[in-house]
Amino acid sequence: MGHCLDFLSFAPQTRYSLDELIRTRGERCPLPLSLYTGQNLFPETLTRTAERQTRRIELRVNRRFSREAREREQTRRRYQNRLAQAEIDLAFHTPSTVGSWMCMRKICRCVCMPGCGASRAVRGQAAWNGRGRNSGG
Template sequence: MIPSSHALVSLKPARQAAIQAISLVESSRERGARLPAMPYVRTFLRVLTGSGRLNATVARQIPGLNWVPKNRHSNLKQVEAALDVMIATGGEACPLPLTLDVQAELFPDVMHTRTNRRLHRAEIRTTRQIRQESREVEQRWKLRQNLLAQAEVDLNFQSPESVCTWYTRWSDEFDAGELAGMFWRWQTRFASLNALEWLRLRGDPLYAVMYEIPYIVRETPEPVRQTERWQVPNKLTLWRTPA
């Protein structure tokens, strides 16, 4: 005996009747035979129940239909017409007043295919969304890195006298941890700021370091301050025309 899982024909009578109705109607059409109104549902009902018309008794034999007599929302003629459309389209269409339960009973393969399609479309949408978000994150990261590079370039043009202004300008864009590395590399250029080394070793936050710099600048002799001004690359701003 062939296992039911390997059967070539569906074991559900309603499913078999729907497949057979499609085959019989298409064969009749190819032969040029005259077809009655709503030929698919007529053939389906005849194969399934022996009756070519839909009534309350026959309706109860259609799985998933769950027909209730004296239904106020639809009548059997509407159900019959909807069944004809469903069977004619091989289950692709499921017009009202039919429900997906009927479609699942008569054409489970269509439901399965549609589920797979929905899952595939959902997967595609998710993949596109992830890629889009990744591109946006990468773009934001690149913009931030470019902005951080601008901050470092700006720092290269600062002296101990102006570095606090630099910090105020860029601390709104970056936290102290992002600015600290470039600051401590810059700090080694100026002998007057050697006293800050102990703050670095102690792990003081950058805002606390900035608090100390104005005091150091005030205590730095003017010749040293002038020398450190000339260490800044932008020397044109320091040029004075002789009187």
């Protein structure tokens, strides 16, 4: 008879657990029910959980790829802006002053000292000649 009393004392909790299991369509399986009970009664729960996890992973990966693509695009745009600005700046330089522009932009390959006019003139003339060829002249 004690066995029957134990069952009756757990009946309200078991009823609540079954109600919760049904209400959530297997998402929550509170005690005293086992997780196995929920999976047996609602097998689609495992599929739904796996699909959610897969979707979360895909979203995380897509966000990372999008962020990396956005960063690459920003880097490319910054480079294009610097290139366009350099072209504008060089349009106002002559062969004798282009060397100072290169030193100011840290483009030159030597350690330019304030009195480094000879190497500047050579680099400036080369840059000026190169610019003239690119423009079709």
